[in-house]
Amino acid sequence: MNPVTEATAPEAKKPALPDAQTVTQVKHWTDRLFSFRCTRPASLRFRSGEFVMIGLMGDPHPKTGKPKPLLRAYSIASPSWDEEMEFYSIKVPDGPLTSKLQHIEVGDEIILRPKPVGTLVHDALLPGKRIWFFATGTGFAPFASLLREPQTYEDYDEVIITHTCREVGELTYGAELIESLKHDELLNEVIGEGFWKKIKYYPTTTREESPKMGRITDLLRSGEAFEDLGVPPLKPETDRAMICGNLAFNQELKALFEEEYGLEEGANSKPAHYVVEKAFLD
Numbered sequence: 001m002n003p004v005t006e007a008t009a010p011e012a013k014k015p016a017l018p019d020a021q022t023v024t025q026v027k028h029w030t031d032r033l034f035s036f037r038c039t040r041p042a043s044l045r046f047r048s049g050e051f052v053m054i055g056l057m058g059d060p061h062p063k064t065g066k067p068k069p070l071l072r073a074y075s076i077a078s079p080s081w082d083e084e085m086e087f088y089s090i091k092v093p094d095g096p097l098t099s100k101l102q103h104i105e106v107g108d109e110i111i112l113r114p115k116p117v118g119t120l121v122h123d124a125l126l127p128g129k130r131i132w133f134f135a136t137g138t139g140f141a142p143f144a145s146l147l148r149e150p151q152t153y154e155d156y157d158e159v160i161i162t163h164t165c166r167e168v169g170e171l172t173y174g175a176e177l178i179e180s181l182k183h184d185e186l187l188n189e190v191i192g193e194g195f196w197k198k199i200k201y202y203p204t205t206t207r208e209e210s211p212k213m214g215r216i217t218d219l220l221r222s223g224e225a226f227e228d229l230g231v232p233p234l235k236p237e238t239d240r241a242m243i244c245g246n247l248a249f250n251q252e253l254k255a256l257f258e259e260e261y262g263l264e265e266g267a268n269s270k271p272a273h274y275v276v277e278k279a280f281l282d
């Protein structure tokens, strides 16, 4: 054996992932939900509420042998000013991405394509007095960003966040985040002391006992949600809303908004009263 050759032989280097970012924190909330934080690309600018494509390297192609990135849309759960990125994720047992992503650990690399897009942004809404965020399941993620965004509190007197999940444990990520706002020194300084007093949090469950049971759609229709929150039904003069849930939920709320409350859907190019985004593709 030639010791020189051995000492200087180039190490087999693991190829770095394209658009690689390093995981800095992982928290498992239930057996179906986890959140994680990772480094942020220095050049990435985004608006709170937008989503990006993230993922992992997939298996090598059976013919070419080349590994292909396995990417999915993910709402950015951290606010635009945060030096790291945060994501809130489902674990689909046989899901191509999340069956692997759920096992990431601190120090691992993920792929993050730095091209943020989305409709759940303040720019797509006309000025108003009160903003409503309506979420089911992981649809809470974009609101985790917007609830930490100073503009939310600069633009509105009241911020109402409703979150409907099947079980109580699925509310924990959102509930802890909202509670943490009260004690967050940086946010209280940046946004203004006591900014969190503008928030009204309305969590509901549908399949496990909790203080407020029922789908938010039903609670709006019956008027119970307005009574509980101490606010009048939504109207175009004062209320703005963002919706993020499953397709049926989004469609039901859209119909309610347009037919009952007279709200018009907005877009980046034409701001109006409410905006919608799917929490996942069906």
Ligand SMILES: Cc1cc2nc3c(=O)[nH]c(=O)nc-3n(C[C@H](O)[C@H](O)[C@H](O)COP(=O)(O)OP(=O)(O)OC[C@H]3O[C@@H](n4cnc5c(N)ncnc54)[C@H](O)[C@@H]3O)c2cc1C
Binding pocket: 051, 072, 073, 074, 075, 076, 088, 089, 090, 092, 094, 095, 096, 097, 098, 099, 137, 138, 141, 142, 277, 278, 279, 280, 281, 282
């Ligand atoms: C605009 C947009 C933003 C998204 N943001 C997020 C996010 O912030 N967090 C997140 O976890 N997912 C989000 N998703 C869904 C995400 O893109 C993937 O579908 C998810 O990560 C599962 O990937 P997968 O490859 O494991 O399974 P897929 O093959 O992508 O999904 C398999 C099945 O699992 C179910 N499913 C997928 N995602 C969810 C979910 N989030 N909640 C409940 N059931 C689901 C659906 O029935 C789907 O058909 C978003 C999707 C879109 C379109």
Ligand SMILES: NC(=O)c1ccc[n+]([C@@H]2O[C@H](COP(=O)([O-])OP(=O)(O)OC[C@H]3O[C@@H](n4cnc5c(N)ncnc54)[C@H](OP(=O)(O)O)[C@@H]3O)[C@@H](O)[C@H]2O)c1
Binding pocket: 032, 136, 137, 138, 164, 165, 166, 167, 205, 206, 207, 215, 216, 217, 218, 245, 246, 248, 249, 250, 252
């Ligand atoms: N959450 C779980 O414990 C669980 C466990 C195993 C598998 N899964 C699977 O994972 C997938 C996603 O489940 P998920 O619970 O994350 O999301 P989901 O099915 O979209 O349900 C999330 C919440 O939204 C409510 N909802 C659904 N449609 C609605 C509508 N049209 N209007 C108002 N509210 C509505 C649900 O109430 P309802 O309960 O009344 O539908 C539930 O409280 C499903 O395919 C499910 O079979 C879920």
